[in-house]
Amino acid sequence: MMRHQSAPQTFLNRAGRALWAVVWRLAYRPSPRVLHGWRRFLLRMFGASIGAGACPYPSARIWAPWNLTMGEGSCLADYVNCYSVDRVTLESHTTVSQYTFLCTASHDYTISEMPLVTAPIRIGRGAWVAADVFIGPGVTIGERAVVGARASVFRDVDPWTVVGGNPARIIKKYELRQDEP
Secondary structure (H helix, E strand, C coil): CCEECCCCCCHHHHHHHHHHHHHHHHHHCCCCCCCHHHHHHHHHHCCCEECCCCEECCCCEECCHHHEEECCCCEECCCCEEECCCCEEECCCCEECCCCEEECEEECCCCCCCCEEECCEEECCCCEECCCCEECCCCEECCCCEECCCCEECCCECCCEEEECCCCEEEEECCCCCCCC
C-alpha cells in the first residue's frame, strides 16, 4: 500500500543523507571489493540491519541506510541503486544483481501537487534478481523466485516463480533439479 509522505524531507533526514553521502564517497565507495565487512560496519553505523556474510558491493548506492535490511548471505551487487525512501528488505541468501534499481518512492500524479508516495520492497529468502531489473514501490518478490534480466516488476512475484519482461510476466514455476551424483 502506497503511503503519502507529507514531510519526507525533514531536517534530520536531509542531514543524515548528507552525512551518509560524504561517508559513502570517502569511505564506502573507494573500499576494495573484498572488504564487505567494512561496508557492513559503515551501513550499520547509519542504522542498517545487516546480517552476517552480507555482501554490499562498493558501487551499490544506498539512499538511506537506516531503511535497509540485508539478511545473512544476501548481496547488493555492483551499481545497484537502492532508492530506500521506504524500507528495503533483502532476506537471507538473496542476490540483487548489477545495475538493478530498487525504487520505493514515486509521486501521486492524480493530485495536482504530485505528493511523494512510498511503499516498501521485500525480496524473499533465496530469490535472485538478475541484472538491470527495475522493482517498483510496494513489490514483494517471493522466496526462491527468479526475476530475469532487464525485467520491470510492478506487482508481487509469487514464491518459486520465474518472471521476465516489461512488465514482468510469469515464465514458469521454478523447481530445483536433483544434483547428479
